[in-house]
Amino acid sequence: MDSSWLELDSSLSFDLNLNSQHRGFLNQTQPKEEFQTEIVNPRSKSPSMNEEASLLVEKLNRVNEENKKLSQLLALTCENYNSLKTQMELLGNKNNDQGLVASAPKKRKAEGMDNNVNQQGNSENSSTDEEESCHKRLKEDMKTKISRVYVRTNATETNLVVKDGYQWRKYGQKVTRDNPSPRAYFKCSFAPRCPVKKKVQRSAEDRSILVATYEGEHNHPNPSRPETSLGSNHGVATLGSIPCSASINSSSSGPMITLDLTHQQQQQQQPPQPGTVVNEVKNSSPDQVKSPAFQQFMIEKMASSLTKDPTFTAALAAAISGRFQQQSVAGRW
DNA sequence: CGACTTTGACCGGCGC
DNA sequence: GCGCCGGTCAAAGTCG
Numbered sequence: 458m459d460s461s462w463l464e465l466d467s468s469l470s471f472d473l474n475l476n477s478q479h480r481g482f483l484n485q486t487q488p489k490e491e492f493q494t495e496i497v498n499p500r501s502k503s504p505s506m507n508e509e510a511s512l513l514v515e516k517l518n519r520v521n522e523e524n525k526k527l528s529q530l531l532a533l534t535c536e537n538y539n540s541l542k543t544q545m546e547l548l549g550n551k552n553n554d555q556g557l558v559a560s561a562p563k564k565r566k567a568e569g570m571d572n573n574v575n576q577q578g579n580s581e582n583s584s585t586d587e588e589e590s591c592h593k594r595l596k597e598d599m600k601t602k603i604s605r606v607y608v609r610t611n612a613t614e615t616n617l618v619v620k621d622g623y624q625w626r627k628y629g630q631k632v633t634r635d636n637p638s639p640r641a642y643f644k645c646s647f648a649p650r651c652p653v654k655k656k657v658q659r660s661a662e663d664r665s666i667l668v669a670t671y672e673g674e675h676n677h678p679n680p681s682r683p684e685t686s687l688g689s690n691h692g693v694a695t696l697g698s699i700p701c702s703a704s705i706n707s708s709s710s711g712p713m714i715t716l717d718l719t720h721q722q723q724q725q726q727q728p729p730q731p732g733t734v735v736n737e738v739k740n741s742s743p744d745q746v747k748s749p750a751f752q753q754f755m756i757e758k759m760a761s762s763l764t765k766d767p768t769f770t771a772a773l774a775a776a777i778s779g780r781f782q783q784q785s786v787a788g789r790w
Numbered sequence: 791c792g793a794c795t796t797t798g799a800c801c802g803g804c805g806c
Numbered sequence: 807g808c809g810c811c812g813g814t815c816a817a818a819g820t821c822g
Contacts, residue, residue, distance in 0.1 A: 794821080795821095802813090
């Protein structure tokens with residue numbers, strides 16, 4: 458179990474569950490079949506429109522299939538996570554019972570390392586690799602708060618700029634092995650002692666998506682962020698006790714719904730992401746956020762809050778109808 | 791002229 | 807020990 462696995466897990470859980478919840482939301486108001494026929498019927502006037510409609514239905518079914526597959530993958534991933542977590546807890550308890558903490562990897566220097574772990578590390582080599590990587594990850598989590606933001610941009614653009622309201626100074630750029638796009642390194646330059654760093658790189662899978670990785674916490678307020686600077690179709694909702702922001706954007710690839718579950722956190726340390734189309738943030742420190750139970754709770758809260766929020770439903774309806782209008786206009790030309 | 795960007799060099803961790 | 811790789815430094819270049 459390494460951090461990349463967890464990142465995948467958390468991103469999947471947000472995106473996919475959101476998807477399934479959207480499906481659920483749509484199903485609540487209109488069963489899927491009806492939803493589809495509503496799309497089809499107005500277009501049954503001409504054969505070409507019929508064709509187009511059936512293509513759309515086909516496409517919709519394909520997407521639904523894909524969502525199902527991904528949901529299954531997510532379930533499997535959560536299952537794996539659960540079992541690993543249980544194992545880790547068992548190992549942790551075992552170590553606590555013995556008054557031991559797993560020894561830190563020998564090769565690593567004690568950079569920002571938890572003193573307890575460092576001091577108690579001893580010559581005993583009983584810990585497994587898995588254990589070591591778990592502890593390494595935990596230490597890293599303690600050391601820095603890491604969050605990721607995905608921003609859709611023009612794939613042809615070459616600049617690696619993610620506008621988030623903070624001032625950044627670029628101090629390096631590298632081409633990494635796993636991604637042909639260069640990775641840019643930024644430091645927060647607004648406050649002289651601000652420790653926050655940012656890495657920006659285009660996604661290897663989708664070059665139109667910029668992946669910004671934030672490390673650390675700003676020790677100053679966002680210089681350019683008025684509290685109400687959310688975009689026109691950006692709204693702030695509360696999922697139970699969990700504040701978040703939601704926005705609907707019409708991009709070239711269609712209306713996309715953004716849920717920012719870190720709104721509360723961002724008010725303190727992370728900037729908002731105006732224009733963000735896909736915004737997933739992994740705050741790795743609280744264990745509870747990672748737990749499947751918590752994620753399930755979040756999903757349920759999200760679903761109920763979204764379906765109850767008239768602003769959201771209106772915006773969603775507008776985005777969907779806008780998309781259909783776009784397609785029917787495009788189909789005519 | 792100062793602030794910022796670019797880019798090759800350098801450093802340290804890690805795997806073999 | 808060696809080489810690879812990600813991250814950082816710092817001199818040179820660019821821009822307003």
